[in-house]
Amino acid sequence: MARTQAADYEQRREAIVDRAARLFARRGFDGSSVADLAAACDTSKSLIYHYYPSKEDILYAVMSSHIDQLVADVGAVLARGGGAAEQLDALIHTFMGHYVGAADRQKVLLNELDSLPPEQRATVVAKQRRVVDAVQALLVALDPELGLDPARARAKTMLLFGMINWTHTWYDPDGPIPPAQIADMALAMVQAS
Template sequence: MARPQSPDYDKRREAILDAAARLFAARGFSGASMADLAKACGTSKSLVYHYFPSKDDVLYAVMTSHLDDLVAAAEGATQSGDAKARLRALTRAFMRLYVGAEDRHKVLLNELDNLPPARRAEVVARQRRIIAAVVGPIEALRPDAPAMPIAMLFFGMINWTHSWFRPDGALTADALADLAVEIMLGGIQAS
């Protein structure tokens, strides 16, 4: 008979992912071992292996947990409103998720090449869904413009906020998102 799952299984798994995200963000995937992860969690390697069969599985879970949140936010934010409202809602949703997920975001941006090819393809497919959610409103706003390059410029503007944005600073995440949308839509010159 199979052993029943612990009532705090999900909580422990999430704690391992949080520690892994911190560790991989600080040292890089290649610079951290499963022993380092166990030490960061204050547990044994065997317990980490109980939750994740390999270090690759941990990396994949760190990335996909963040991506799944971003995909859900993108899909939810683009359900209603005109193109500007959808773009604003989408940007606010992304910025709210970026705050507090700096480590996972950094791992997602920097460690993709460390995944095995099949898993890398799965992560890229999720990333493409997120990009498509931005391309849609851009195409609606400017059918004559190159939507994909504009979307990539947009992500270039917001994806690195994790490295400098402070939630207790002068701007809230929503205010920063609104500023990014205004810059994207109108440039930096006042009308």
Template sequence: MARPQAANYDERRKEIVDRAARLFADRGFAGASIADLAKACGTSKALLYHYYQSKDDILYDAMRLHLDKLSEVAEQIEIMKAPAEARLRRLISDFMTLYVDAAAHQKVLLNELKNLPAARRRKIVLQQRKLVAVVERLFVQIQPRFRRQRKLLRPATMLFFGTINFTHTWFRPDGPVSPDQLAAMATDLLFEGIAGLGKPHSAEKSAA
């Protein structure tokens, strides 16, 4: 007879995914066994299988749930009644907050995609491409020249993501710069270049 679902089933699954993400981020997917996962979650392997059928399922959810949050932000940005530049600034700020709050999930997303089965890998890549498309549309609104020079649009967008996606590799929330200040610095760098970082602009206002 199958084990009945607990009242906190969904909450427990999320807890498993969060702990697994930290373990995968530290050891890599291949370096973490089901026994390691059970230990990290404070449970048995048998009980872990009650919530997830395989380690692959946990890895997939670690990526998917993180991307779902990013996608929700992107969807809200697209319907905002504000100029494109203001919407892009908001997107950067919200993305950076998610990257800091879910650093392990972000690291797993960037490093472990190859370990997903092909069908699920395609689903994750599709979610990522939708996020890229949102930023591309904002870039075109901010800089109409991209309409004539489409070949430059994707490289510019990927440079943008390259600037913010790897924050988790070095940023420390308890360091001298807050997440809000960091987001402001990333935005100023995008819009004003290196010279813009030397002005008493939004990063310094955030610190005031």
């Protein structure tokens, strides 16, 4: 007879991912062991392996949960319609909101991609490209001349992401400037160039 799944199975998996994000963000993937994660979760290594077959699968879950949210944000904003300026504004504000609330996951996504096995890394990179391409399309819609120079369009897009992606390294959510204002500043800088 097959073993039934606990009613809180998904909540336990998510708790492991939350703790892993915090641990990997602070110590790095290579600097963290499954024993460290088990200790952070106040559980055993065998229970961690019950939920995830490997440490790499946990890393993938950390990254996937974050990038999947960003992909969903793109889909939701584009589905609402509106002009390119309105959509870009909504996306950057939404991204900033997630980056502040998921700083550990963002840091892991940016710093540990090479720690994933090739197939999982390719999946995450493909999703990142979808997000980047959507933002680039909006920038080109706002400035059609960018469409004539794909290299410049990509550079401008990556400059925008460079401004917002790395806020986890310096931004203080308890400081005097709210995330929405940071998003406004990034948008103003990109639109001025």
